[in-house]
Amino acid sequence: MSVWLPGAPCTPRGCVRPTARPAAVPLAVLRLTAVAVLLLAGIVLLPLGRRIPAGPVRWWSRWIVRAAGVRVRIAGAAAPAGGLLLVANHISWLDVPLLAAVRPARMLAKTEIRRWPVAGALAARGGVLFIDRDRLRALPGTVAAVAAVLRAGAAVAAFPEGSTWCGRAQGTFRRAVFQAALDAGVPVQPVRIRYLGAGGTPATAPAFVGDDTLLASLWRVASARGVVAEVEVVAPIPAGRHADRRSLALAAQPETDAEHAHGHPEYRII
Numbered sequence: 001m002s003v004w005l006p007g008a009p010c011t012p013r014g015c016v017r018p019t020a021r022p023a024a025v026p027l028a029v030l031r032l033t034a035v036a037v038l039l040l041a042g043i044v045l046l047p048l049g050r051r052i053p054a055g056p057v058r059w060w061s062r063w064i065v066r067a068a069g070v071r072v073r074i075a076g077a078a079a080p081a082g083g084l085l086l087v088a089n090h091i092s093w094l095d096v097p098l099l100a101a102v103r104p105a106r107m108l109a110k111t112e113i114r115r116w117p118v119a120g121a122l123a124a125r126g127g128v129l130f131i132d133r134d135r136l137r138a139l140p141g142t143v144a145a146v147a148a149v150l151r152a153g154a155a156v157a158a159f160p161e162g163s164t165w166c167g168r169a170q171g172t173f174r175r176a177v178f179q180a181a182l183d184a185g186v187p188v189q190p191v192r193i194r195y196l197g198a199g200g201t202p203a204t205a206p207a208f209v210g211d212d213t214l215l216a217s218l219w220r221v222a223s224a225r226g227v228v229a230e231v232e233v234v235a236p237i238p239a240g241r242h243a244d245r246r247s248l249a250l251a252a253q254p255e256t257d258a259e260h261a262h263g264h265p266e267y268r269i270i
């Protein structure tokens with residue numbers, strides 16, 4: 001099993017439940033059209049890269065999620081400037097724009113994406129950092145590359161679980177990426193992502209797990225009703241607080257819903 005990408009037991013048939021009252025087909029098509037328009041706008045502006053201010057990037061990222069029919073609530077402090085490792089649990093492809101709405105960052109992605117038609121080239125031009133899941137010998141070089149980006153004052157976003165989960169269960173944060181934060185001497189900002197349906201119960205419709213296809217997931221999200229994404233930005237863990245990556249990964253691990261029940265962060269709609 002890969003250090004970077006352990007497997008999750010979640011599957012579309014076993015874990016994902018569409019909403020009981022799906023949206024009408026014309027509305028779902030309209031939502032997908034809006035997402036496509038926003039994505040095309042991002043592709044057009046891609047050559048400008050990191051010269052685009054963070055504010056418009058955050059706005060664009062939020063509206064990608066909103067266009068898909070998912071409301072967004074966010075709680076917690078703003079992410080600090082400078083080098084920062086942004087880490088979150090992983091449920092859906094929606095997690096990527098949600099993290100960018102917290103702070104624009106260079107994403108970590110599996111190296112297979114680089115070979116995807118069109119998308120691979122766009123990801124590379126957008127500053128994605130690729131990781132080779134199958135070559136353990138490449139791990140130190142990947143950690144060094146991430147640390148160099150962090151040391152230069154940029155933010156890097158990662159999903160240390162290494163795999164998507166359905167939202168009713170979650171994985172354990174793997175330690176490798178936290179070594180880069182230790183080597184660069186930068187803080188780590190944990191982010192907790194949840195998707196809720198009617199009555200505040202966990203919604204699994206946004207989950208992108210197992211052998212699910214992106215097209216099927218896009219349609220499921222666009223045709224869902226009343227889905228809310230809650231994004232809790234936890235206080236950053238200062239550099240130097242933890243001496244090793246094991247304890248740092250444990251400190252950044254999001255709480256389960258049961259452990260989190262005692263807290264009531266004040267979410268604001270964005």
